Amino acid sequence: MTDFRSPLAGSPLSVNRLARPLVDRLLAEADALALTVTHDASGACLVDAGIAARGSIEAGLLIGEICMGGLGRVGVRSDGLEGWPTWIEVRSAQPVLACLGSQYAGWSLAASKEETGGKKFFSLGSGPARALAAKEALFGELGYRDQAAAGVLVLEVDRVPPKVVVDKLLRDCGLEPAGLTLILTPTTSLAGTTQVVARVLEVALHKAHELGFALGDIVEGVATAPLPAPSPDGVIAMGRTNDAILYGGRVHLGVRGDDAAARRLAQQLPSRNSRDYGRSFAEIFKEVEYDFYKIDGALFAPAEVWVSNLDSGNTWHAGALNMPLLQGLWLQQA
Incomplete structure (x- = not known):
């Protein structure tokens, strides 16, 4: 019998192979998606x-599905x-595996100025290679x-990751260079904004996990969120993608188990339970001096x-x- 705390134990699914x-x-x-593909020195x-x-946007939709390890559908x-x-x-x-086992941006990747030979680097890695x-x-x-032989990772960055970070990824993932694909999606871009808003279901799964709901009891997920225009300002762009989910995200979860637990999840999950609810994310972020x-x-x-x-x-x-x-935040008067 699978431990409820390990809802994916024994899963035969490979998010990297499926993606x-x-x-x-x-x-x-x-070319058709307005992307550029290159290879680094490795x-x-x-x-x-x-x-x-x-x-x-079309590239962002496809990147959203890649982030979900081929176990989610993202449309417009x-x-x-x-x-x-x-x-x-x-x-x-397969919302738990797709969202938490793959899509969640949980892998912290950093390099100092000394390691890069210039500017320090930081990004959160998301997607199948995390697994x-x-x-x-x-x-x-x-x-x-x-345990796949090839992997893909999505980085929300505005520059190519330095060699020290790529080397770390290859080492930690156990991959040969030819087996690693890195997709770079600054939030200020169309694809970047789209793939972040496509995390609306993942945000719900992560919150359910934080609330202590048994992840193994979440078996279906459907979600929608409005897609804003990207901003050339990084903080505003990040604020818009967060606001799209916090104030425009709708999620329908299918669960199993106890009625009381399901009811409690519905009550506790929405963003309006937060003391910070009601203001733009960019405003809140600036107020806390950019400390998440x-x-x-x-x-x-x-x-x-x-x-x-x-x-x-x-x-x-x-x-x-x-x-x-x-x-009020997104729409200008004609």
């Missing part, structure tokens, strides 16, 4: 999705509902580690949540969208 056809498509269609593949290359809806023209839709039949290295404590809780750890953790959650217990057939709803706030 590989999507990576191959990204590389094959790079032979690792680098995909510029918004640094010098223009990138695109343009119907003008809720007073905003374009929405990202995400769904997964090859399994450096985060989260993988011990999940009971999961991938000073922001109330309860804020990092979708705005509106439904939780359906598939064992009892009961559904609970809590939270609400705050589109007037988003329109």
Whole structure:
């Protein structure tokens, strides 16, 4: 019997193998997606999705699916509902593995000025290659580690990672250079903004984990969030992607188990439970002097949540969208 604290123990699924056809498509269609593909001195593949290359929303959708290890679908809806023209839709039949075992940006990658020979480097790695290295404590809780011979990692950066970081990735993932693909997606780009907003379901899974809900009881997930235009200002761009989820994110989780636990999850999950709710993320971030750890953790959650217990057939709803706030931040008067 699988320990409920290790919901992915014994999983036969390989997020890197499942993502590989999507990576191959990204590389094959790079010109059409406005991407640039190069290789570094070691032979690792680098995909510029918004640094010098223009990138695109379509590339961001595909990168979102790559981040989810081929276990999620990311699409776009343009119907003008809720007073905003374009929405990202995400769904997964394996939400814990797709979101926490792959998509979550949990791998801290840093290098000092001395190590880089110039400017210090920092990024959070996200995507399937995290599960090859399994450096985060989260993988011990999940009971999961991938064993694929090739891997892909997404970095939200505005420059190519230095050699010392690439060498670390190869070493920790146990890969040959030809087996590593790095996708670079600054949040100031179309692809970068899109792939971050596509984390709306992952944000809900991470919050459920923080609340102590049994991850093995989460079996389905569907989510939407509005897609803002990227900003050339890095802080504003990051603020917009966060606000899209905190004030415009809708999530429907399918769970099993106890009705009381499902009801409690619905009540506690929405972002409105945070003391920081109601202001733009960029404003909050500046106020705490750009220190994420000073922001109330309860804020990092979708705005509106439904939780359906598939064992009892009961559904609970809590939270609400705050589109007037988003329109005030994003929309200029014609």
